[in-house]
Amino acid sequence: MPSTGSDQGGTQLSPAARERLEGELARLREQRAVNAPNFRDEDPIGDSADQADVIERAETTAWIDRRIREVTDLLTHGKSQTSPSKEGLLPDGTEVTLRFADGDEETMRVVEFADEATAPDASALTSDSPLGRALVGHKTGDTITYRTPGGDLSAEIVALKLPA
Known part of the structure; x- marks a missing residue:
């Protein structure tokens, strides 16, 4: 799988971190393809359990989409530019x-x-x-x-x- 980012942009990711993120991105894309609800194929006359399943799948897909954006951003820009603010969190190495x-x-x-x-x-x-x-x-x-x-x-x- 080709690299999503390049070291020219100063991504500051270790090779191991880059490999892990690329693997995670591939898994997320596979999960999204499996989990994403297709509302056109859903039975409009289902019971509430069917509807709850569709809602759960939609929420899971939304989470996967957010994580795909985060991982893609990390691969493109690196952790120093894209990591959420670490303010109020324990520093790495604690x-x-x-x-x-x-x-x-x-x-x-x-x-x-x-x-x-x-x-x-x-x-x-x-x-x-x-x-x-x-x-x-x-x-x-x-x-x-x-x-x-x-x-x-x-x-x-x-x-x-x-x-x-």
Whole structure:
């Protein structure tokens, strides 16, 4: 697949990040083709479950379209020009250790893209994820709550180290 952007424009993306984004873009386009509702083909006399399915597919398609635009923009212009404002988010390189309700502890490092984590002993955490956002404004010893697909979870901040 040809590159959507070029390094001439100063995209500042690592080869691994560019490859990941190009793969994500291809998957998003495939998902869009499968999920996009075709209102001409929909049965106008369906039950409310059919209508709910069409609405859900339309919402999913709208999300996919937004993400396709974001990824295309990243590939074209790079993260320094197109990333949403990082103001109010943890900076890349922040390291946090959390203790979860079951007593397990996990160390995570904030990264721009989840697959760019470099520390073998730390999981990747993006600053704009629900967990990343929940950490903003908190310090060691605080308990945070964040939303997951399975419901709200809580964790205690054992350590929080901003990058030097």
